[in-house]
Amino acid sequence: MQGNMMDVPLTLPFILERARTQFAGREIVSLLPGGRDAAGQPVPDRHHTTYGEVADRALRLGAGLQALGLKPGDRVATLAVNSFRHLEAYLGIPSAGFVVHTVNIRLHPEQLAWILNHAEDRVLLVENLFAGLVPAIRAACPRIEHILVLGPTPEPVEGARDYDTWVMAQEPLRHYPAIDENAAAGMCYTSGTTGNPKGVLYTHRSTILHSLASAPKDALNVGERDTVLPIVPMFHVNAWGLPYTCAMYGAKQVFAGPFSDGPTLARLMQDEQVTITAGVPTIWMGLLAELDRAKAAGHPYDLHCLERLVVGGSAAPESLIRAFQDRHGLSLAHAWGMTETHPLGTASIVPVGVAETSDEGYRLRAKQGRAVPLVQLDILSEEGERLPHDGKTMGRLIARGPWIASSYFKGEGTGNFLTLDGEEWFDTGDIATLDERGFMHIQDRAKDLIKSGGEWISSVDLENALMAHPAVAQAAVIAMDDPKWDERPLAVVTLKPGGQVTHEELRDFLAPRFAKWWLPDATVVVESLPIGATGKFLKRELREQYRDYGSRGETGQS
Numbered sequence: 001m002q003g004n005m006m007d008v009p010l011t012l013p014f015i016l017e018r019a020r021t022q023f024a025g026r027e028i029v030s031l032l033p034g035g036r037d038a039a040g041q042p043v044p045d046r047h048h049t050t051y052g053e054v055a056d057r058a059l060r061l062g063a064g065l066q067a068l069g070l071k072p073g074d075r076v077a078t079l080a081v082n083s084f085r086h087l088e089a090y091l092g093i094p095s096a097g098f099v100v101h102t103v104n105i106r107l108h109p110e111q112l113a114w115i116l117n118h119a120e121d122r123v124l125l126v127e128n129l130f131a132g133l134v135p136a137i138r139a140a141c142p143r144i145e146h147i148l149v150l151g152p153t154p155e156p157v158e159g160a161r162d163y164d165t166w167v168m169a170q171e172p173l174r175h176y177p178a179i180d181e182n183a184a185a186g187m188c189y190t191s192g193t194t195g196n197p198k199g200v201l202y203t204h205r206s207t208i209l210h211s212l213a214s215a216p217k218d219a220l221n222v223g224e225r226d227t228v229l230p231i232v233p234m235f236h237v238n239a240w241g242l243p244y245t246c247a248m249y250g251a252k253q254v255f256a257g258p259f260s261d262g263p264t265l266a267r268l269m270q271d272e273q274v275t276i277t278a279g280v281p282t283i284w285m286g287l288l289a290e291l292d293r294a295k296a297a298g299h300p301y302d303l304h305c306l307e308r309l310v311v312g313g314s315a316a317p318e319s320l321i322r323a324f325q326d327r328h329g330l331s332l333a334h335a336w337g338m339t340e341t342h343p344l345g346t347a348s349i350v351p352v353g354v355a356e357t358s359d360e361g362y363r364l365r366a367k368q369g370r371a372v373p374l375v376q377l378d379i380l381s382e383e384g385e386r387l388p389h390d391g392k393t394m395g396r397l398i399a400r401g402p403w404i405a406s407s408y409f410k411g412e413g414t415g416n417f418l419t420l421d422g423e424e425w426f427d428t429g430d431i432a433t434l435d436e437r438g439f440m441h442i443q444d445r446a447k448d449l450i451k452s453g454g455e456w457i458s459s460v461d462l463e464n465a466l467m468a469h470p471a472v473a474q475a476a477v478i479a480m481d482d483p484k485w486d487e488r489p490l491a492v493v494t495l496k497p498g499g500q501v502t503h504e505e506l507r508d509f510l511a512p513r514f515a516k517w518w519l520p521d522a523t524v525v526v527e528s529l530p531i532g533a534t535g536k537f538l539k540r541e542l543r544e545q546y547r548d549y550g551s552r553g554e555t556g557q558s
């Protein structure tokens with residue numbers, strides 16, 4: 001027998017309408033580049049608006065796109081930093097029936113053009129900072145019919161219109177179109193570390209459900225009373241969904257524009273009384289250095305409002321989690337996800353009975369956490385069999401849920417999707433363990449695993465342990481070829497200012513925590529590690545550079 005509840009389509013106008021009517025006065029703050037300081041560096045200007053104004057402009061944007069002749073499902077690309085204008089695009093484009101395609105601003109221009117063409121975008125919203133790219137984009141992407149520049153420019157940009165003037169000349173959308181909840185609302189490309197990037201299409205339904213599931217305490221802890229600063233870029237998996245989650249629940253949003261340095265972020269958090277913030281470990285390392293500096297100088301920042309710093313995108317070492325807690329009383333909480341998972345898959349909240357600051361608490365906080373409601377996780381062997389959840393056995397992490405991709409745009413990359421016992425699953429490409437309570441711990445990307453004598457070595461575990469050494473700033477552990485063992489671990493590290501360390505000292509430092517065969521055979525000290533467009537170490541580049549390091553006769557050198 002069927003139940004008798006309404007089948008209401010879950011679509012984005014629900015979020016826009018809630019923000020417009022219930023939270024109209026709630027503030028949206030954005031840092032935008034202002035003038036320049038004496039050293040020629042951009043000085044941030046602080047812009048204030050409200051959900052009411054953002055919603056009004058989002059409705060004008062939607063109506064304007066309709067007037068340009070866009071058809072339902074057409075893609076509108078954004079090449080933009082985190083700001084209120086980007087939020088207007090997030091809300092206005094899908095609510096008028098189109099797809100907001102957020103493009104990574106750090107991509108190489110050729111890759112950028114490839115993505116814009118592949119997505120068949122018809123309109124592009126481009127931040128004034130990148131207006132210089134307009135002629136090249138016009139030449140390389142003939143399908144783009146209209147370009148609108150976000151923010152003021154010293155002079156008009158040829159081949160583009162000023163977004164603010166254009167948007168305010170439109171009448172706000174009066175009626176939302178009928179939208180199928182499974183229609184695409186957002187689009188994001190994977191980082192394409194293997195082959196070409198692939199397009200992931202979020203649906204209206206997945207975005208609504210993801211927003212609902214992201215807010216609770218045991219997920220990202222967002223409510224109306226919160227002030228949320230997503231430092232993770234809005235072009236990277238919808239800034240982990242936070243702009244939508246905050247708009248749904250009425251949280252004040254603070255955007256850092258193009259700024260991500262420790263001092264600017266610390267000041268912004270203090271001034272705006274930020275309660276929740278989210279970013280990748282490299283951002284938190286920069287913030288930690290600034291908080292340490294200010295404290296040592298006797299002028300610590302007042303961050304008493306800050307309840308949680310969410311960390312994801314790559315693993316946060318336990319030492320970083322401890323440093324924030326011990327030195328500044330701040331709680332760093334892991335979350336895991338990926339472009340294909342919208343992204344929230346897990347959140348690491350210490351379970352009942354374990355103290356946050358006990359050794360067991362820290363051990364669990366260094367894991368990626370438990371699946372949030374409606375997400376299922378499992379691990380598979382190389383032969384595709386389900387593996388035990390014992391906290392030790394490593395396997396290929398697979399995920400399933402209403403906001404997990406079931407295919408890529410244009411049907412590409414079918415190898416990542418599988419059917420198990422009649423159910424659809426997504427192969428994440430991560431190698432992880434799961435314990436009896438469901439705590440997931442990422443060990444590696446499948447392609448980054450080091451396979452020594454047929455056994456797996458987790459580079460992530462070694463990196464986290466290395467970064468706890470007082471002299472080490474950053475560490476990447478990669479596989480180098482080995483005639484006997486096939487592959488052996490090589491540590492590539494950067495040092496803290498004034499830090500010095502030998503390979504033998506690092507090995508001794510790791511020895512109490514790892515099996516002997518896990519210990520790196522060599523250490524290379526470098527000035528900096530290559531970092532990709534989404535803030536992760538480019539291990540592929542390092543592997544290319546050092547794959548033959550073992551045969552160069554330098555093994556053991558540092």
Ligand code: AMP
Nearest residue numbers: 191312313314315335336337338339442
């Ligand atoms: P992306 O699609 O660019 O967001 O990258 C997703 C990948 O980032 C995942 O498959 C993981 O390998 C990695 N990742 C994301 N969050 C975490 C985390 N909290 N800890 C470790 N790795 C993570």
